[in-house]
Amino acid sequence: MKLLNTLIRSVLNYLEELGQLSRFAGKFFREVVRRPFEGRELLRQCYNMGNKSLLLVGVTGFIIGLVFTLQSRPKMLELGAAAWLPSMVSISIVREIGPIITALICAGRIGSGIGAELGSMRVTEQIDAMEVSGTNPFKYLVVTRILATTLMIPILVVMSDAIALFGSFLVESIKGDVSFRLYFDEVFASLDFIDIIPATLKTFFFGFAIGLVGSFRGYYCKHGTAGVGVAANTAVVETSMLLFVLDFLAVMVTDIFY
Amino acid sequence: MPKNPIYENRKPVITIRGLKKTFGQNAVLNGFDMDLYEGETLVIMGKSGSGKSVMIKCLIGLETHDAGTINIMGRDMENVSEDELRDIRTEVGFLFQGSALYDSMTVRENLEFPLRRHKRKFGGISDTTPMVIEVLESVGLAHAIDLMPEELSGGMKRRIALARTLILRPRIILYDEPTTGLDPITSKEIVLLMKSIQQKYSTSSIVITHDVDCARFISDRMILLVDGVNYAEGTFAELDASADPKVQAFFKS
Numbered sequence: 487m488k489l490l491n492t493l494i495r496s497v498l499n500y501l502e503e504l505g506q507l508s509r510f511a512g513k514f515f516r517e518v519v520r521r522p523f524e525g526r527e528l529l530r531q532c533y534n535m536g537n538k539s540l541l542l543v544g545v546t547g548f549i550i551g552l553v554f555t556l557q558s559r560p561k562m563l564e565l566g567a568a569a570w571l572p573s574m575v576s577i578s579i580v581r582e583i584g585p586i587i588t589a590l591i592c593a594g595r596i597g598s599g600i601g602a603e604l605g606s607m608r609v610t611e612q613i614d615a616m617e618v619s620g621t622n623p624f625k626y627l628v629v630t631r632i633l634a635t636t637l638m639i640p641i642l643v644v645m646s647d648a649i650a651l652f653g654s655f656l657v658e659s660i661k662g663d664v665s666f667r668l669y670f671d672e673v674f675a676s677l678d679f680i681d682i683i684p685a686t687l688k689t690f691f692f693g694f695a696i697g698l699v700g701s702f703r704g705y706y707c708k709h710g711t712a713g714v715g716v717a718a719n720t721a722v723v724e725t726s727m728l729l730f731v732l733d734f735l736a737v738m739v740t741d742i743f744y
Numbered sequence: 745m746p747k748n749p750i751y752e753n754r755k756p757v758i759t760i761r762g763l764k765k766t767f768g769q770n771a772v773l774n775g776f777d778m779d780l781y782e783g784e785t786l787v788i789m790g791k792s793g794s795g796k797s798v799m800i801k802c803l804i805g806l807e808t809h810d811a812g813t814i815n816i817m818g819r820d821m822e823n824v825s826e827d828e829l830r831d832i833r834t835e836v837g838f839l840f841q842g843s844a845l846y847d848s849m850t851v852r853e854n855l856e857f858p859l860r861r862h863k864r865k866f867g868g869i870s871d872t873t874p875m876v877i878e879v880l881e882s883v884g885l886a887h888a889i890d891l892m893p894e895e896l897s898g899g900m901k902r903r904i905a906l907a908r909t910l911i912l913r914p915r916i917i918l919y920d921e922p923t924t925g926l927d928p929i930t931s932k933e934i935v936l937l938m939k940s941i942q943q944k945y946s947t948s949s950i951v952i953t954h955d956v957d958c959a960r961f962i963s964d965r966m967i968l969l970v971d972g973v974n975y976a977e978g979t980f981a982e983l984d985a986s987a988d989p990k991v992q993a994f995f996k997s
Binding site for chain 1: 804805806830831832836837838840842844845846847857858860862867905908912
């Protein structure tokens with residue numbers, strides 16, 4: 487009986503939080519079209535998120551390209567399909583591996599950063615101070631961050647994909663003596679719009695999810711400094727789960743249309 | 745409400761009636777009443793947890809109250825839209841206990857932040873620097889204009905927070921425990937500063953404190969808050985002379 491009660495309470499809490507998150511998202515869509523537009527803060531956030539994540543995303547993409555090619559090359563050679571390697575690597579990276587890995591890294595780096603920053607502002611009453619000065623903190627802090635992640639994650643994914651393909655090319659050129667031109671001719675020949683467009687579109691949703699959950703957790707942070715850690719941690723865990731759900735939905739929708 | 749004739753011809757800028765606020769099972773405010781008159785400094789004292797801070801947070805809309813009415817400069821807070829609430833907030837400054845400076849911004853940016861969003865109130869000014877410098881001079885910290893909050897001492901932070909409150913030229917200032925956490929000398933400086941600001945800018949003020957020295961120096965009138973209601977009310981001298989043990993416990997502690 488006690489277990490059942492705990493279970494019911496957990497489900498109710500989960501549903502309540504889901505409702506609050508939906509209201510938070512609704513407020514974002516209402517505020518995003520209302521004046522004043524915080525253009526300067528949006529650019530600052532875009533710069534911070536993009537510039538400061540580029541190295542991490544680039545290195546990860548490069549390693550993925552290297553490792554993926556190193557791991558799959560022997561099997562492809564064994565099957566006599568070495569010529570297909572650029573096609574296989576490019577489709578895998580552009581359609582799936584690049585977007586999801588980059589988004590997960592950004593969930594860890596950007597999502598936790600947003601959760602911790604806004605959480606810390608909440609517990610030190612900085613958000614209250616903005617409110618009492620007649621400013622709209624939701625617009626200044628939340629709308630700009632969600633917009634910035636929505637705009638920057640696709641750009642980071644494209645860069646990560648490009649670097650991953652370059653990493654793959656390096657392995658191929660060292661082990662298989664393939665020229666840059668030939669390798670990338672193969673890559674582009676095998677990629678269609680149906681590979682690129684759905685994969686790019688879903689990264690906007692990934693970016694939105696990272697900004698939304700990070701901001702939600704930070705903005706409603708409670709329980710002092712310990713709460714800031716919880717907000718940052720929860721933001722990463724929940725965003726990661728949400729990214730997998732969104733990815734699954736994106737694949738389902740793509741399957742229906744193509 | 746005050747029987748003193750000096751209040752007869754003055755109109756209240758804030759009126760609170762029957763304010764109630766409960767957190768779970770804990771009733772913090774149990775029907776609090778208050779009037780703040782134009783130009784006066786009202787000190788509200790009470791033990792920790794007596795509902796003082798909750799009361800001013802309800803007043804400015806940071807907490808929602810369960811029952812009662814709040815009227816600020818003729819506007820009922822229960823019926824205002826979000827935009828109206830923002831307008832009211834530009835007329836009511838709030839000094840936070842922990843200063844609440846924006847720690848990613850310099851002192852200048854902290855002060856410009858509210859100003860840039862309310863340019864209309866000042867005729868659409870484009871150069872905010874003279875206003876920033878003027879309020880920083882009022883609090884004696886013009887030299888700190890380019891410092892970050894982490895480079896400031898506790899007393900300096902409180903002064904900068906006060907400057908940020910002043911920059912929108914509020915008619916009313918709410919002080920939430922302005923001297924808490926400061927050494928006696930810095931506390932005295934802050935109290936003197938509050939007094940000079942009140943005289944210079946002709947503001948009405950509500951000061952939440954349990955610092956008896958601060959109350960003695962700054963108050964025109966005082967309310968003692970006990971168990972969420974106004975337990976006693978009067979000037980500092982009147983309350984200090986009270987024979988009531990609960991009042992005495994406060995003043996003689």
